[in-house]
Amino acid sequence: MEILRVARHAALHLDRHEQSELEYARELSIGQAERGGRTMAIKSAQPPQAPPRESRMKLGAVTKGRVERPMRVLLYGVEGVGKSTFAANAPSPIFIAAEDGTAQLDVARFPEPKTWVDVLDAIDELITADHQYQTVVVDTLDWLEPLCWAHVVDKARNPKIKSIEDFGFGKGYVAALDEWRSLLARFEQLRVKRGMHVIFLAHSWIKTFKNPEDEDFDRYELKLHAKAGGLLKEWADAVLFARYETFANTDDKTKRTRGVSTGNRVVHTQRTAAWDAKNRYDLPPTIPLDFSAFADAVKAQAPLDPEKLYERIDALLSSADAELEAKVRAAVQKAQGNAAQLARIADTLAARLRIKDQENAQ
Numbered sequence: 001m002e003i004l005r006v007a008r009h010a011a012l013h014l015d016r017h018e019q020s021e022l023e024y025a026r027e028l029s030i031g032q033a034e035r036g037g038r039t040m041a042i043k044s045a046q047p048p049q050a051p052p053r054e055s056r057m058k059l060g061a062v063t064k065g066r067v068e069r070p071m072r073v074l075l076y077g078v079e080g081v082g083k084s085t086f087a088a089n090a091p092s093p094i095f096i097a098a099e100d101g102t103a104q105l106d107v108a109r110f111p112e113p114k115t116w117v118d119v120l121d122a123i124d125e126l127i128t129a130d131h132q133y134q135t136v137v138v139d140t141l142d143w144l145e146p147l148c149w150a151h152v153v154d155k156a157r158n159p160k161i162k163s164i165e166d167f168g169f170g171k172g173y174v175a176a177l178d179e180w181r182s183l184l185a186r187f188e189q190l191r192v193k194r195g196m197h198v199i200f201l202a203h204s205w206i207k208t209f210k211n212p213e214d215e216d217f218d219r220y221e222l223k224l225h226a227k228a229g230g231l232l233k234e235w236a237d238a239v240l241f242a243r244y245e246t247f248a249n250t251d252d253k254t255k256r257t258r259g260v261s262t263g264n265r266v267v268h269t270q271r272t273a274a275w276d277a278k279n280r281y282d283l284p285p286t287i288p289l290d291f292s293a294f295a296d297a298v299k300a301q302a303p304l305d306p307e308k309l310y311e312r313i314d315a316l317l318s319s320a321d322a323e324l325e326a327k328v329r330a331a332v333q334k335a336q337g338n339a340a341q342l343a344r345i346a347d348t349l350a351a352r353l354r355i356k357d358q359e360n361a362q
Contacts, residue, residue: 069191070191070195070196070197070198071197071198071199071237071238071298072187072191072197072198072235072236072237072238073197073198073199073200073236073237073238073240074141074199074200074202074222074232074233074236074238074239074240075087075199075200075201075202075240075242075267076141076201076202076203076204076222076223076239076240076241076242077203077204077241077242077243078203078204078242078243078244079203081242081243081244081265081289082242082265082289083139083140083201083202083242084102084105084137084139084201085105086242086267086289086290086291086294087135087137087139087199087201087291088102088105088107088137089290089291089292090134090135090137090197090199090291091134091135091197092132092133092134092135093107093108093133093134093135093136093137093199094107094108094109094110094126094131094133094135094136094137095107095108095109095110095136095137095138095139096109096110096113096119096122096123096136096137096138096139097109097110097112097137097139102139108133110122110125113144113147114147115147115150115151116147116148116150116151116179117151118147119144119147119183120182120183120186123136123183123186123187123190124186126190126194126196127186127189127190127193127194133196134195134196134197135196135197135198135199136187136190136196136197136198136199137199137200137201138198138199138200138201139201140200140201140202140203141200141201141202141222141224141228141232142202142203142222142223142224145176145224145225145228148176148179148180148183148228149163149164149172149176151179152164152172152175152176152179153166153172155175156175164176173225173227173228174227176225176227176228177227177228177231180228180231180232181231184231184232184235200232200236202222202223202224203223204220204221204222204223204241204275205220205221205223206218206219206220206221207219207221209273217273219273219274219275219276220241220243220274220275220276221275221276222276233276233278236278237279237280237281238269238278238279238280238281238283238298239276239277239278239279240267240268240269240277240279240294241267241268241275241276241277242265242266242267242268242289243265243266243268243275244263244264244265244266245263245264245265245266245351264288264351264354265288265289266286266287266288266289266347267286267287267288267289267294268285268286269283269284269285269286269287270283270285270340281297281298281301282300282301283297283298284297284304284343285340285343285344285347286343286344286347304339304340304342304343305339306337306338306339306342309339309342309343309345309346310332310342312346313328313332313342313345313346313349316346316349316350316353317329317349319353320349320353324349324352328345328349331345332345
């Protein structure tokens with residue numbers, strides 16, 4: 001009897017590693033321990049029952065209409081175009097400035113961050129402290145990125161890793177992406193808890209686009225590592241590209257082409273082959289580089305009316321020569337009522353007419 005009892009007990013414990021906790025408890029509950037010639041049943045311990053989950057997804061909780069939330073804007077562009085000035089005109093801004101682009105602006109700013117933790121501390125301060133600021137501006141993302149990389153290297157605590165490249169196989173940039181996600185999570189808290197707008201500023205650079213369908217071509221891109229840039233563009237409600245309004249003008253006599261600027265500074269809100277841009281506000285394709293103009297367009301949030309665009313183009317063509325009018329008419333016909341394309345045609349026509357007026361004035 002003792003041998004049988006020991007064998008059975010041993011078998012139970014040998015199987016313990018091969019059974020789930022529930023199966024093991026059930027096996028013990030039907031086992032018997034013989035003590036002092038008596039048989040004693042071992043009771044099974046039942047796991048505590050979780051309370052029933054109540055679904056939040058009820059038809060009675062469905063809402064409709066636009067939801068007004070603090071803006072998430074990423075504005076990038078060429079040097080000196082006026083990105084910091086754009087942000088300085090946002091409601092009650094405070095800058096987290098990693099460069100001195102705001103030195104000539106009368107704005108509130110944190111001390112220049114020296115580390116990635118400094119940046120996080122600044123955001124935490126805005127989340128928890130009592131203040132009246134309505135917009136936080138990061139100026140600029142590409143000056144902030146080296147702080148992120150240095151933070152990733154420090155966290156590795158590996159004497160062999162002295163730069164983001166030393167991780168190998170792009171692992172350092174993947175780790176940096178986690179830090180960017182943590183940063184964005186803090187900004188989300190800032191939007192939800194304090195109702196603050198978020199504006200990211202960044203520089204642009206020209207990179208070759210590997211075109212899988214045709215020849216490669218150059219385009220403006222966000223001056224960040226591709227992984228970080230992709231994450232930030234996805235997060236933002238509006239990705240805006242700022243530049244000086246410039247066109248290629250070919251001299252009829254010499255046939256030489258040169259770039260001509262109207263002097264205007266504009267923001268592009270939709271993607272083209274030349275730059276990345278997007279928006280969730282139904283903005284016109286091009287607006288002035290001015291925060292008030294941007295805010296007014298966001299407030300309107302109305303798709304462009306093709307009929308009004310036709311009227312605008314016709315009014316502009318009254319000042320155009322026959323050759324330009326023929327080109328514009330052909331482009332309008334090709335647009336087939338597409339509001340975005342018609343808006344680009346109208347903006348381009350207006351800019352060319354301004355260039356013509358400048359040349360005539362000279």
